[in-house]
Amino acid sequence: MEQPDGFTQPGHEHLVCKLKKSLYGLKQSPRQWYKRFDSYMLQISYKQCEYDSCVYVKSLDDGSSIFLFLYVDDMRIAANDMHDVLALKALLS
Template sequence: MQQPEGFIQFGDEHLVCRLKKSLYGLKQSLRQWYKRFNFYMIQIGYRRCEYDCCVYVKNLDDGSFIFLLLYVDDMLLAAKYMHDVIDLKALLSLEFDMKDLEAAKKILGMKIHRDRGSRKLWLSQQGYVEKVFDRFGMSKAKPVSTPLANHFKLSIEQCPKTDKEIEEMAKVPYTMRWYVLVLI
């Protein structure tokens, strides 16, 4: 490492600079941002989920919950009452530069559809499923209720046993995954 251009200390060219603040684009910058975000969320009374470190939850006074789901630098907020979401957005915007994208229409490749009148929510992964079909050359396949006849039973005996069978099955990636799925 060398001293950056314009910041060279003459007589101390052999020394390097010490970074006091994480810079955007460095490998550690995301970690530093997450540490700061996590500290702030805990400070304002949220608990981090023990099973997923990017899910925060707070039990509100009325017995309901508010959830914050974090994915890199995107957030999804969910609560029973909209005023709780608005309050959390206000708190977060005091601490972080934010852009409010209003109601989520898509998250992590899942399409979100709401019917607020009947208080229902649907999640769809149609785009992902279509990509998988395209990848395995099945985009023109006809839909059926089950890919196998009802009387057909899969067993471990049907798995490839010889090296030749295993090599042959490796050429058909979705078949190998099917066997893995059956054996688990």
């Protein structure tokens, strides 16, 4: 077993985590995932739509907007410029 990429701590490469219980399949799993996702979107300056909590909007410097639509575990991104879409995809990966 190895530490996941990006989580390796220098000098502690030999350490791993013991999984007490799988998060997958638990009834609270979707809520925990959504809370983490929502927190990250707000951190990167997106605003949640007040009428639909699964729609996030960010106004860009050029006056345009970028939208992220979330449905269960699927996302759709809408923007005028493909560069903006790719930048958001990079932030989410």
